[in-house]
Amino acid sequence: MNPNLDDPAPPLLQACALAYARNDEPIFGPLDFSLHAGEIVLIEGDNGSGKTTLLKVLSGLLEPTSGEVLLRGTTLTLARLSHQVALLGHLLGLKLELSALQNLHFAIGMGGLRGGITAQLALASVGLEGYEDQPVRTLSAGQRKRVGLARLLLVPAALWLLDEPYANLDREGIELVNRVLDAHARRGGAALITSHGAYAYTSGTPRRLKLRAEPGKMESAAA
Amino acid sequence: MKPGTTAAACAAVLGRDLALVWRRRGDALNPVLFAIIVVALFPFALGPETEVLARIAAGTIFVAVLLAGLLSLDGLFRSDLEDGSLEQLVLSPHPLALLLACKIAVHWLTTALPLIAVGPLLALLLHLPDGVLPVLVGALALATPLLSLIGAVCVALTIGMRRSGMLLTLLVLPLIVPVLIFGAGACNAAQLALPTAAPLLWLAAWLALALVLAPLAAAAALKISLT
Numbered sequence: 001m002n003p004n005l006d007d008p009a010p011p012l013l014q015a016c017a018l019a020y021a022r023n024d025e026p027i028f029g030p031l032d033f034s035l036h037a038g039e040i041v042l043i044e045g046d047n048g049s050g051k052t053t054l055l056k057v058l059s060g061l062l063e064p065t066s067g068e069v070l071l072r073g074t075t076l077t078l079a080r081l082s083h084q085v086a087l088l089g090h091l092l093g094l095k096l097e098l099s100a101l102q103n104l105h106f107a108i109g110m111g112g113l114r115g116g117i118t119a120q121l122a123l124a125s126v127g128l129e130g131y132e133d134q135p136v137r138t139l140s141a142g143q144r145k146r147v148g149l150a151r152l153l154l155v156p157a158a159l160w161l162l163d164e165p166y167a168n169l170d171r172e173g174i175e176l177v178n179r180v181l182d183a184h185a186r187r188g189g190a191a192l193i194t195s196h197g198a199y200a201y202t203s204g205t206p207r208r209l210k211l212r213a214e215p216g217k218m219e220s221a222a223a
Numbered sequence: 224m225k226p227g228t229t230a231a232a233c234a235a236v237l238g239r240d241l242a243l244v245w246r247r248r249g250d251a252l253n254p255v256l257f258a259i260i261v262v263a264l265f266p267f268a269l270g271p272e273t274e275v276l277a278r279i280a281a282g283t284i285f286v287a288v289l290l291a292g293l294l295s296l297d298g299l300f301r302s303d304l305e306d307g308s309l310e311q312l313v314l315s316p317h318p319l320a321l322l323l324a325c326k327i328a329v330h331w332l333t334t335a336l337p338l339i340a341v342g343p344l345l346a347l348l349l350h351l352p353d354g355v356l357p358v359l360v361g362a363l364a365l366a367t368p369l370l371s372l373i374g375a376v377c378v379a380l381t382i383g384m385r386r387s388g389m390l391l392t393l394l395v396l397p398l399i400v401p402v403l404i405f406g407a408g409a410c411n412a413a414q415l416a417l418p419t420a421a422p423l424l425w426l427a428a429w430l431a432l433a434l435v436l437a438p439l440a441a442a443a444a445l446k447i448s449l450t
Contacts, residue, residue, distance in 0.1 A: 062450050094307075098246070108227070
């Protein structure tokens with residue numbers, strides 16, 4: 001199914017009547033939205049409104065109950081994943097016993113490496129210079145989050161799905177996330193960010209999608 | 224921009240898991256010590272008569288090694304599930320079965336291989352006749368990877384459950400009983416100077432089958448468990 005036959009470049013990500021239900025209880029949807037290259041979209045919603053579940057469905061980890069996710073015009077399933085999507089969830093996927101650098105080298109092995117950057121450079125650009133060889137166990141929650149961000153900088157994924165990227169970060173860290181997101185958008189990448197609203201993407205005017213705790217209610221509004 | 228090859232991904236999994244085992248080497252040695260202690264206790268319980276010990280030697284060593292492997296199975300994917308790296312494995316575009324095969328290989332290398340290496344010592348403790356030792360080591364080398372592979376499928380099936388330890392044991396035990404029968408059977412045959420090729424070849428055939436099918440089954444089970 002390709003709804004954009006007249007459009008030469010299909011959107012990076014498109015959700016078509018996407019809905020998810022757990023045990024017949026609707027979690028979100030049906031949702032329709034698209035995300036083009038260079039766009040940052042903020043998903044806002046209260047706790048329990050299905051933000052994390054939405055990201056899991058968009059990444060392919062969960063299968064939608066109805067509707068579909070199109071990645072550059074082709075249906076996304078767990079059987080057909082690509083290097084184009086990177087997910088940073090509540091669980092960062094870091095091994096506490098290993099150093100930040102070892103964790104990043106593992107991520108490069110799994111996901112590949114973007115041109116013009118090394119693991120050291122990525123750690124330096126998230127403000128973790130000097131922590132390369134420290135076990136992640138000894139880092140604070142905010143610093144671990146920064147290691148997670150460094151992973152995003154390294155892997156060549158065009159679409160970032162970030163679940164509460166501002167959580168645990170100090171003011172400087174929040175600015176760092178925004179800077180990293182801006183740079184990603186300028187490179188032609190796109191990102192979906194969830195937020196419960198306490199922090200927000202401050203630079204530029206991101207599109208906002210609102211998820212409501214009552215299922216099935218969603219409004220899309222430009223900020 | 225390098226999208227990354229499947230070989231690099233497998234190397235990354237192998238390297239990371241080996242590094243992790245090295246960091247947790249105290250814990251990783253537990254199953255090995257467990258098997259050695261179990262075998263070492265038998266002569267104290269049964270008395271030092273050489274004939275009695277030699278009669279039960281191969282079976283005892285086999286049971287101890289398989290139970291030690293069972294003990295370490297639960298942790299195969301547990302820490303990966305808890306820190307989110309299992310999600311990253313599943314989401315990677317590389318074949319999950321291949322990545323899991325690497326994890327299973329590390330499990331075997333770090334839990335079973337040390338036990339096979341101390342096999343001659345265990346055999347000595349129980350007065351196993353010298354001629355049986357090569358058969359014992361060969362049977363262990365075929366049976367322990369089977370346990371790791373079959374166990375991985377069962378772990379993948381039960382990983383979604385919070386307290387899966389008991390269920391895992393119940394699932395794995397009936398599946399490894401044939402492995403035990405054929406493995407210990409080969410040693411008993413060797414002790415009676417009977418041919419041992421048949422049971423060993425059966426084990427080898429199952430191993431070949433499991434090498435191909437178990438990672439695929441584990442990958443499918445893991446995807447079901449995670450969703």
